[in-house]
Amino acid sequence: MSRPAPSPIYTLRGAGGPLNTLHFSCHGGDTPILFSGSGKGVIHIWNLNSRRAEKIVEGHSGSSVIWLSTLQSTDALISQGRDMQVCLWDLREGRNEVVDNVWTGSVGFCQCSLLETGPGNNLLAFAGQQTEEIRIIELPSKSPVCTLVPDTKLGMVMCIKLWQPDSGSRPLLLAGYEDGSLLLWDVTQRSKLSQAKAHPEPVMCLTFDTKRLRGISGSSEKKLSSWILDRQDNLQLQDCVTLVNPGVSQLCIREDGKLLASAGWDHRVRVFSWKKLRPLAVLQYHTDMVLSVAFSDHQDPKQRLLAAGSKDQRISLWSIYNEGADTG
Template sequence: MGRAFGWRTSHPNTHTQRSGCGGRYGGHPGVRSGRTYRPCPLEELRQTGDRWTRGGPPRRSLRGLVHIWNLETRRPLAALDGHGGQCVTWLHTLPRGPQLLSQGRDLQLCVWDLAEGRSAVVDAMHLESVGFCRASVLAEGPQRWMLAVPGRGNDEVQILELPSKTLVSCLKPEAGARLGMPMCLQLWQAESSPRPLLLAGYEDGSLALWDVSMRKLCSRAACHSEPVMGLALDPRRARGVSGSAEKALAVWSLEGQQALQVRGTHELTNPGIADLKIRPDSKILATAGWDHRVRVFQWRTMRPLAVLAFHSATVHCVAFDATGLLAAGSGDQRISVWSLYPPT
């Protein structure tokens, strides 16, 4: 079987897809550097009768199905239904099996077995929060993972161990902090430290760094005046970026993996960022905009490279695969797949 992506949609028999149109600019299909352009993606996956929501590959939908697509044949392989028609808000693939995690508005986190064409839920756990904050996973060993999810309290984050589903800790700001709900989460572990850390973006626009093992708030920075809608971390450089409902990206660093420092902001043409992703080689940053645009930046300098004006509704999510392909999901019921500035 060829390379596959998972997309969250609704009706398993309503997919159409077509290849992107031709045309190249500077060696990159349908892109003009630094300019808004009506480009043509490498591939387009179209879903009718449903709307896409934010997330990273694999993708979710408002009606609760997860669709697995083969990007070489451009055909859907399977439709997974495990959330009773409720919106699926997050997906993550695990190397074991392979297996897939899905988080839904039905307060369930499902574990799917996808080996040898199977599509069975092999385990599930009840979650405490019905919000739209996506979970985050960190590998602790060949068969062990740490999971961060919104907790029962308004401002609480729970850390669990998988597959045992054991509650490891609850991370809750001090009384009176008034950070609001967690909006986005990212677990990570520096090579120089044995302890896992959690980055959390909150409703008040601040970003917080937690020491998971010590249950300690290490640092907090006021990055935005609006809720943090998405964040992306570059572990190699201990540097990251976040977006919100306002017209600016915030670039920040982690000094000694302990102190958050805002390094600057990058002004945008229009307000509203739904998602951000840094390519695995740490060279390219992509953002998903409320203005229907995907913006591409050189990550080291934040120099704008391209504005992809392909979609006709809010772009809710962007994601890179291991080879550098970029996928974008939009409320126009389409997913575009791009080959931009291929890794060398």
């Protein structure tokens, strides 16, 4: 390690349940916001200036909230719960109402993936009712786009990432499955482009750098597996990162492509340089499994934060490697 590990700059308490998902919204307005979703079905909207919950909403009948995002063009919140519902919220001007919802039929833990395709238009991908299927719909119309099912048995779909290459208009989707496989799908053609066996255990999480066409995935084992897409859209396995302890809940790459953070089952957050996967810091604060990590989207790099949510019902916020740090 190049320097001693820092302490959290502050913590947020009062979520009342395990913190499954975190999502920042700091790029617009005067108030930076952090959304959190708990295992008790509650969404907290944290004001990062006052460091308090500005609003608390419940919309999943007490079922665990497993994913949160915001629709950039409308500033609407979208949430996914284990009640098999995806809810669209209007939170403007003091409102807190569900204005639309989508029934997924999935009882698993696979988080949705959202892709903005134009002003006011989005694609939403989610695990479907059948074990291996991924469904993609348009929002706000909820029109079906396609259903993707592998032609061989790979087990349950565990994690997905919908994205759009800079070079073309066709959306692509990366998916991790229960047997440890990664698949790249062409959404428009409804076809599999490539496949790789990244792990011997189920793929618990993945993240993908769309600028560098490089991704990384984690499982219950003691390693992270990195991979790239070549010019023929083939998935190619690259380096592995060996971890001290097994189990990763979530992975997140900072927007500038310099840092990777992992949420560990061993109660720790690990920070790596994304370029060389060199370990930079081990962040120790939580007393139970870390379930979620997220980097903030502050426009000013000096204000960027890393948030971690844990089964211990607390959120830690960290300011690390923001200015002039050697993260190569």
